[in-house]
Amino acid sequence: MKSSIKDISDTLLEKDIRPSHQRIKIMEFLLKNKVHPTVDYIYNELHEEIPTLSKTTVYNTLNLFVNANLVKTISIEGNEARYDIVTEDHAHFKCLKCNKIYDFPIDTDGIVSKELNDFKISEMDVFFKGICAKCSNESKEN
Amino acid sequence: MKSSIKDISDTLLEKDIRPSHQRIKIMEFLLKNKVHPTVDYIYNELHEEIPTLSKTTVYNTLNLFVNANLVKTISIEGNEARYDIVTEDHAHFKCLKCNKIYDFPIDTDGIVSKELNDFKISEMDVFFKGICAKCSNESKEN
DNA sequence: GTTCCTGCAAAAGCTTTGCAGAAGA
DNA sequence: TCTTCTGCAAAGCTTTTGCAGGAAC
Numbered sequence: 218m219k220s221s222i223k224d225i226s227d228t229l230l231e232k233d234i235r236p237s238h239q240r241i242k243i244m245e246f247l248l249k250n251k252v253h254p255t256v257d258y259i260y261n262e263l264h265e266e267i268p269t270l271s272k273t274t275v276y277n278t279l280n281l282f283v284n285a286n287l288v289k290t291i292s293i294e295g296n297e298a299r300y301d302i303v304t305e306d307h308a309h310f311k312c313l314k315c316n317k318i319y320d321f322p323i324d325t326d327g328i329v330s331k332e333l334n335d336f337k338i339s340e341m342d343v344f345f346k347g348i349c350a351k352c353s354n355e356s357k358e359n
Numbered sequence: 360m361k362s363s364i365k366d367i368s369d370t371l372l373e374k375d376i377r378p379s380h381q382r383i384k385i386m387e388f389l390l391k392n393k394v395h396p397t398v399d400y401i402y403n404e405l406h407e408e409i410p411t412l413s414k415t416t417v418y419n420t421l422n423l424f425v426n427a428n429l430v431k432t433i434s435i436e437g438n439e440a441r442y443d444i445v446t447e448d449h450a451h452f453k454c455l456k457c458n459k460i461y462d463f464p465i466d467t468d469g470i471v472s473k474e475l476n477d478f479k480i481s482e483m484d485v486f487f488k489g490i491c492a493k494c495s496n497e498s499k500e501n
Numbered sequence: 502g503t504t505c506c507t508g509c510a511a512a513a514g515c516t517t518t519g520c521a522g523a524a525g526a
Numbered sequence: 527t528c529t530t531c532t533g534c535a536a537a538g539c540t541t542t543t544g545c546a547g548g549a550a551c
Contacts (some may be wrong), residue, residue: 235525237531256515271496271533276516284415292434293484296541297515309469310478327469328450328485336452343470343485350477379506398540413508418537418541431551438516 220248232285238343243266244274253291253299253309253318293318293344306341312349319349328331362390374427384409385420386429395433395441395451395460417483430479435460435486448483456498 225244228237234240242263250262253285260275279300282288289301293311299318310323323343348356374446380485384405389396392404395448402417422441424430431443435453441460450465465485490498 297435338489340488346482347480
């Protein structure tokens with residue numbers, strides 16, 4: 218997905234979503250900041266640029282995007298939802314020290330076991346938790 | 360893990376958890392009902408047997424078990440936590456039609472990509488969503 | 502007697518809903 | 527004009543916290 222205003226607008230129109238200023242800005246933010254943001258994070262970042270923006274609109278818009286299959290919810294956290302632009306399959310790694318979530322490519326062919334033969338898989342999530350390379354090196358130095 | 364009262368009691372004592380009646384009953388429930396229950400489900404089921412049981416105690420106890428690494432939280436749902444007795448690695452499949460969560464064995468060796476070489480993985484979760492074999496067959500018949 | 506546990510009530514955090522005014526077609 | 531969108535306020539849920547009474551050691 219391209220991230221120019223025109224491209225975003227076209228993407229939304231394809232899904233019958235009216236490209237309002239708020240919606241374009243939220244989509245643009247997701248495309249430019251692939252950090253699996255929470256609603257709160259998106260709201261705080263965009264609030265500076267759009268002072269009238271409300272959290273309700275962020276919620277409404279993200280739900281709209283999820284239903285249109287433009288955005289995916291990742292439930293690596295129990296308490297709050299994180300959002301991810303829909304792209305090719307990838308796995309997530311959450312560092313328990315710095316809380317950053319990393320993306321990784323994943324070979325999905327190796328995962329599905331024969332027990333799932335008659336199951337129709339429409340969605341797949343793989344995530345790890347642990348200590349990332351950066352935090353791991355930092356603790357060695359100390 | 361065995362599920363007799365004596366065995367549960369011993370398991371808790373090993374983790375320095377005093378084996379109170381409530382704790383034993385909650386652990387016993389988890390061992391006998393491997394359905395990835397929510398707090399609400401556990402509370403409602405046990406409330407019949409222990410009328411004085413409170414939801415707070417269910418929360419307290421489950422958090423205690425999670426910290427002692429006896430129980431794991433699975434976040435296949437965004438809104439509410441589900442709990443799982445710690446066993447060997449397995450994956451989860453959630454049927455979007457009947458909402459049942461199935462367990463599956465999984466070969467974890469094939470998953471970890473070389474990008475994770477310097478990452479210390481302490482936990483791994485794999486889950487699929489889709490339509491299970493049972494629901495799939497039922498819709499064919501109709 | 503002292504410590505730990507339980508459970509009520511209240512609070513806290515995330516998300517949804519109702520609705521009135523604003524914006525856009 | 528008529529429909530759709532935005533955003534405030536309130537409500538709804540799940541989960542946590544404070545605390546007093548009770549149980550266990």
